[in-house]
Amino acid sequence: xxxxxxxxxxxxxxxxxxxxxxxxxxxxxxxxxxxxxxxxxxxxxxxxxxxxxxxxxxxxxxxxxxxxxxxxxxxxxxxxxxxxxxxxxxxxxxxxxxxxx
Numbered sequence: 245x246x247x248x249x250x251x252x253x254x255x256x257x258x259x260x261x262x263x264x265x266x267x268x269x270x271x272x273x274x275x276x277x278x279x280x281x282x283x284x285x286x287x288x289x290x291x292x293x294x295x296x297x298x299x300x301x302x303x304x305x306x307x308x309x310x311x312x313x314x315x316x317x318x319x320x321x322x323x324x325x326x327x328x329x330x331x332x333x334x335x336x337x338x339x340x341x342x343x344x345x
Contacts (some may be wrong), residue, residue: 251291280310 258335276284301309315336322332 304344308344309341314343315339 300312304312318339319332319336322335
């Protein structure tokens with residue numbers, strides 16, 4: 245491996261790791277109010293939804309959005325009833341496939 249490439253990978257690893265490590269080291273003794281703790285607990289779900297929702301809407305093209313919406317609703321219902329993730333994904337694919345036949 246090229247030395248420059250190795251140094252680049254090591255530098256990128258440090259730059260990626262530091263912003264994650266520093267708050268844990270310096271802010272671990274902070275206590276947040278219950279409202280803020282509750283809000284931060286749901287943050288990953290909100291971010292995941294914001295990342296997935298546009299992908300759902302654009303998965304079948306702009307002209308035919310109905311199968312994607314139907315699959316998204318179906319997947320939300322399955323996830324609500326705690327169906328294993330692989331079955332939720334496969335059900336969404338199957339719903340879109342059946343609707344686009």
